[in-house]
Amino acid sequence: MxxxxxxxxxxxxxxxxxxxxxxxxxxxxxxxxxxxxxxxxxxxxxxxxxxxxxxxxxxxxxxxxxxxxxxxxxxxxxxxxxxxxxxxxxxxxxxxxxxxxxxxxxxxLAFDEIKGLGPHGGHTQSICHVDHAADSKLVWDDFVKDPGPIVVGAVQGASCFGPAYEFAMIMETDLRKRKIRDKVPMTFVTSEPYIGHLGLDGVGDTKGLLESEMRNRHIKWITSARVKKVEPGKMIVEEVAEDGSVKETHELPFKYSMMLPAFxxxxxxxxxxxxxxxxxxxxxxxxxxxxxxxxxxxxxxxxxxxxxxxxxxxxxxxxxxxxxxxxxxxxxxxxxxxxxxxxxxxxxxxNAVCIADFGDGGVTFVAMPQIPPRNVNWSADGGWVHLAKVAFEKYFLGKIRRGVGEPFYEKAVFDMLGVHKVKPKAD
Missing domain, CATH: 3.50.50.100 (FAD/NAD(P)-binding domain)
Incomplete structure (x- = not known):
């Protein structure tokens, strides 16, 4: 045995x-x-x-x-x-x-690497764990009763950017549904060198797709951002030039903030x-x-x-x-x-595949392999992405509840793209 x-x-x-x-x-x-x-x-x-x-x-x-x-x-x-x-x-x-x-x-989750970051004694929320998300919901309930500025994004050293984009757009969609979007200035802060980089140097036209989405939703952004510290209701962010010098320091007020930490x-x-x-x-x-x-x-x-x-x-x-x-x-x-x-x-x-839901639409991308140059370098957006994410959630949770281990990502993605799997080396 x-x-x-x-x-x-x-x-x-x-x-x-x-x-x-x-x-x-x-x-x-x-x-x-x-x-x-x-x-x-x-x-x-x-x-x-x-x-x-x-x-x-x-x-x-x-x-x-x-x-x-x-x-x-x-x-x-x-x-x-x-x-x-x-x-x-x-x-x-x-x-x-x-x-x-x-x-x-x-x-x-390395919240402690930035003073004031995170939900445990800090001043920002987290969606990295279901318990954090549940706590964030309580803060959100209070926020929508008395709305104000939002700062959302991912700090230096973060490696999972998709959820930051998702949450920014989902919050924006929720605010529009509540008819209070006009009361909430939003700023997206990210360590990425450009919007849509995603830690992968972009996939397809994720730069254009996500920049367009942010412009359409009136979300401002700061890239190459280094969060220095977070104070109650204020985030200090350095915008860094390519040579490492500080291009500009921003003091961003907020009434609600969610920043993904480094891992x-x-x-x-x-x-x-x-x-x-x-x-x-x-x-x-x-x-x-x-x-x-x-x-x-x-x-x-x-x-x-x-x-x-x-x-x-x-x-x-x-x-x-x-x-x-x-x-x-x-x-x-x-x-x-x-x-x-x-x-x-x-x-x-x-390979990298992501379905990023924006509440009323979304962006999906496929990178094969994840590090360029790639054999498949594809991205798309549309209302169907939200429906795909909902369907995938139900399917995956159903699989886990039944204890079924067969692959899903592989079949769905390759069927969608009409490409074939590159098989691993045989024994």
């Missing part, structure tokens, strides 16, 4: 567990470890923050679903991963031994030489295997990916659901290959 432990139960960890259970032998054991008893469909968080979704509508209880699939579940945070000893020390004092480990923790690896994996990079992200090759600890794999947002280029203001690289899905499939097949005495040869595609 081989024991595969999966640390994390989000958009990477849950599909990883289901795929591993399908790929491994019947006698092999799969254990998921998570600090949360529920799966949350993170892409729906912007809707929760404006009360278009209730938190419970995007949650799935993990223990009963895993039990049906003969997957063990441990509800505890990890205190420290110990790859030299092939075990994980848990916050509850227990230790879980493993033969293979898949790290799928997602990131730690880093969770404390349980940070500072482990050979396992993680200086930010605590797990080092993995295109087979998702760590080069130092060969029985450790990683999938999802916690994987270390180098930025597209070096900019005056740090800009990270996003990991979309489509990319994570390809990581999951490669990791599951490669662990099985190692169990069978073969070399891990299946490679993740690391």
């Amino acid at each position: 081989t024991h595969v432990a999966i640390l994390g139960a989000g958009l990477g960890g849950v599909p990883m567990a289901l795929e591993a259970r399908k790929e491994l032998r019947k006698e092999d054991k799969v254990t998921v470890i998570s600090d949360s008893a529920t799966f949350h469909f993170t892409p729906s968080n912007p809707w929760v923050a404006v009360d278009w979704r209730k938190p419970d509508a995007i949650k799935v209880d993990l223990a009963p679903m895993f039990a049906k699939k003969k997957i063990d579940f441990v509800h505890s945070a990890a205190k420290k991963v110990r790859p030299e000893q092939n075990n994980i020390l848990l916050a509850n004092g227990e230790t879980v031994d493993y033969d293979y480990l898949v790290i799928a923790t997602g990131p730690e 880093r690896g969770i404390e349980a994996v940070r500072d482990i030489e050979g396992l993680v990079n200086p930010r605590g992200f797990v080092i993995a090759d295109h087979t998702q295997q760590n080069p130092t600890f060969k029985n450790v794999f990683s999938v999802g947002v916690c994987v270390a990916i180098a930025p597209v280029e070096t900019y005056a203001v740090p800009v990270g690289v996003p990991k979309t659901g489509f990319m994570i899905e390809s990581m999951v499939h490669a990791a599951a097949k490669n662990i099985r290959a190692l169990i069978d005495g073969k070399e891990p040869r299946n490679e993740a595609t690391w």
